[in-house]
Amino acid sequence: MSLSASVCSRLQHQHEAIPELLNGISEEKLKQRIHKDKWSAFEQLAHLVSYQPVFLQRLQKIQAMNEPVFDRYVADDDPAFIACCSRSIHELLSDLAGQRTDIINHLMTLTGAAVSKAGRHPKYGLLTVAEWTEFFLLHEAHHVFSIFMLTRLSRE
DSSP states (O other): OOOOHHHHHHHHHGGGHHHHHHTTSOHHHHTSOSSTTSOOHHHHHHHHHHHHHHHHHHHHHHHHSSSOBOOOOOGGGOHHHHHHTTSOHHHHHHHHHHHHHHHHHHHHTOOHHHHHOEEEETTTEEEEHHHHHHHHHHHHHHHHHHHHHHHHHHTO
């Protein structure tokens, strides 16, 4: 088993939409919450940046252990997320790209058997590395879409 062409393509390029979505909007405006109880576009980005290292650590743990069990990730409880919220857009975008390179490099070194290794998600059960990667990309796509919607509203 290996990663599909679709997964590989999205891993390499999906996150590249984010700078385009943010282009031309001030950092101050990106930090404004349009919906009081929902993250701003800036916080959406901070979440993606703070989660990528968690995902890579999970991938590494899956390789090192037999079917490890992972707790639910809660960004608001993660000190890395809170720290990301105090950084600049430029720093976050730079880290997003650099961390993605680390994830891609890790995944591209895995053999078919390594891609089939699994870890347990608290809600979705036992997932192979390939399934974890699909989950990661779909989760990211959700936040990219949220950034799209929030930036559209902030331009009005």
